[in-house]
Amino acid sequence: MCDTTNTNIYLPYLTTVAEVIDETPDVRTLRLVFQDEQIRNTFSFRAGQFAEYSAFGAGEATFCIASSPTRRGYIECSFRSVGRVTEELRRLEVGDSMGFRGPYGNSYPIEEFYGKNMVFVAGGIALPPLRTLIWNCLDLRDKFGDITIVYGARAEADLVYKRELQEWQERADVRLVKTVDPGGNGPEWDGKVGFVPTILEETAPSAENTIALVCGPPIMIKFTLPVLEKLGFSDEQVYTTLENRMKCGLGKCGRCNVGNVYVCKDGPVFTAKQIKAMPMEF
């Protein structure tokens, strides 16, 4: 962990790109290994935390840690190339050096989820913040009840983690419902066709002793929350993660706030109850 006694809190760790995986034409996953052996052996984080990743010369970008804390020795991030830093990160090849500053923020209270059913609802590029928790749950499978994943994207090509979707689909202890928006399906498509909120309603997971975790574009979240409500989920049973532009990640630089809530310190994980109490500034 970037400990709080470090004199320079803005100093990143150096990591080496160990693997490059193209998820979609513009979404890439990088597997990173800490160069310092001691940090490699001792680094730990919790599902839901985020970090500042640097491409030296371009700057830092904020993403969640997409791998599971149960998988030691490396961390992964997935990002879409849309800006200066992500374009530079995309140029990195296996063996290249990259900066990592974190982990920051709160996390999913996973211990509180033990013994419960888990419903993951994600859209498009927003699967990474849930994928960390999905694998965390799967690696501790006997601590959880039913695990349901409803994941959709505009089109087949936009689905991320395709190898893992295949694996989840084949597992008997996971229910994966994958969907693409109408018109996004090719001739080989073996999933559903429809928007995520509609497919979630059709899937109709029981709210009884269940936690729902939702990540997606604002429009998907807007239409998903009422569906969960209809299925009987209370706002305390529903979790999501917020993303706002950040620079420091440390509660100082002043831009990620939603009202008086700092996404970098108070979040990024919030319950629907907390989200509903916030002003519309995300």
Next chain:
Amino acid sequence: MQKYISEQNLNTLIDTLIAAGTRVVAPRMSAGIPLYEPLENSAEMIIDQLPRRSAKEAFFPVCEEIMSYEKEGQQVKINDVDPSRFPETVLVGVRPCDAAAIPVLDAVFSWDYKDEFFLERRRKTTIIGLACTAADDACFCTAVGLSPAETRGSDLFLTPLNGGGYACQSYSEKGEALITTNSNLFSELNNAAPLPLAAPQADKIDLKKVKSWLDGHFEDPLWDGIAVRCVGCGACAFVCPACHCFDIVDEGTEKAGKRRKSWDACGFWKFTHHASGHNPRDLQPKRYRNRIMHKFKYYDDKFGQTLCTGCGRCVRICPVGIDIAAIVEEISNKEIS
């Protein structure tokens, strides 16, 4: 106990400190603009002029290096910037509104993660405050509960005396130490009367009432009304003694470069602009609302302090005449539902 120091001895103190290798920062003319800047000698000091920017930059520079990198093939070497290299500094002639903002900034830079760039400079700096004898129409320290004689933030505080020289009171060990090590320059205070203090026209505003209104009015027509003129230039944040938002940017080449922390402003559109194109504060009223909310509600919610000391700089510099004091006063007069 109060001491006396003559103007000449204050100059001697400054020159002695400079000769000993201490960085002395005071109001100084810089390309025609008064700024708090390091002095080469005491003759450069223009203690009677209010600097255009606040004293915060002695602790939180406009732009500073936080690390550098060098690339060689696939390897990167990171060079740390050791905050312990910051020089011992004495700030002289700091206005009460500027000095009072420094302890306010301590809160954000020291909570949870410690920003040693700010805190190490803080530890190494002695602040000599100066009672204010001249206010203009923009000054409103009295509106936010401070005064031209406010000593908060000062280690030593000077009060100009009728007939010349200053009454000098110490408020910390650092201030006491400065007197002790230069005791020949200080003498017993005679019974000279202080010069009349500045008298800002602003009446005291009930900041608790302002906050109560802000608590319930994130959405309000007020925001559109006051921000319609705002051009988002960010000048208000740059001259403010309490604004502390910053950016982190890399400057360099493929081979080598520096990472810097530099002032930023919530009035800028890009401040909260996501890479996806989404912007939670896409319009100027939302950005101006954040400015008021941060100063009079959010910072109070988090640290129990107000992020404004009434220096009036933002009022003086705003190209479209937005007056934060008038806005806060207007809010304080609203009915709280």
